[in-house]
Amino acid sequence: QSVLTQPPSVSAPPGQKVTISCSGSRSNIGSNYVSWYQQVPGTAPKLLIYDNTKRPSGIPDRFSGSKSGTSATLDITGLQTGDEATYYCGTWDVNLSAHWVFGGGTKVTVL
């Protein structure tokens, strides 16, 4: 059971928008930046969003992140078939000793 809670799956037709939520607590999301990662089946995860809202070079602006309180959100607009993947949120958790935690992952299906 992950410390960060994500819906197992979301889906939408091409061109539409999906929103992925990531719910945590004061010890993790509530006090630290959130990152998001995309994992296409059979490949390593790739950084999509860091510091809640920032995109690394090369990541299209169709991907956007936000954070409010103890929850974070990843939005994907203009959905494409290539966006089919599992998306993970992650952040530091200061419970016990500071350690990194990931959400359980959300599978995005393009209908």
Add this chain to the structure above:
Amino acid sequence: QVRLQESGPGLVKPSETLSLTCTVSGGSITNFDWSWIRQPPGKGLEWIGYIDHNATTNYNPFLKSRVTISLDTSKSQFSLRLTSVTAADTADYYCARSYVAPFDYWGQGIPVTVSS
């Protein structure tokens, strides 16, 4: 372009020690933080721990008693040792770099099976 490559045995016997190495090329190994992350078959990601540019380590508290991460700057490598493995340690193991952003570069991953 920075490249990370994991290496090590793909099969480890129960109760023995899993040892993996990550070789960094295309960039310096100093001034960055280096992590190990694993993914059991069909499951999500689990952070194992990191070593920073000062060789300071930080481990997942649930694995801490069995984990050691070390750094060899002369070889541009960092390594993972996980002792007393069981079937629950069967996973794809990834090495990753952190700099401005957490885990901005990843290795391709190496599958490790714990079985007799």
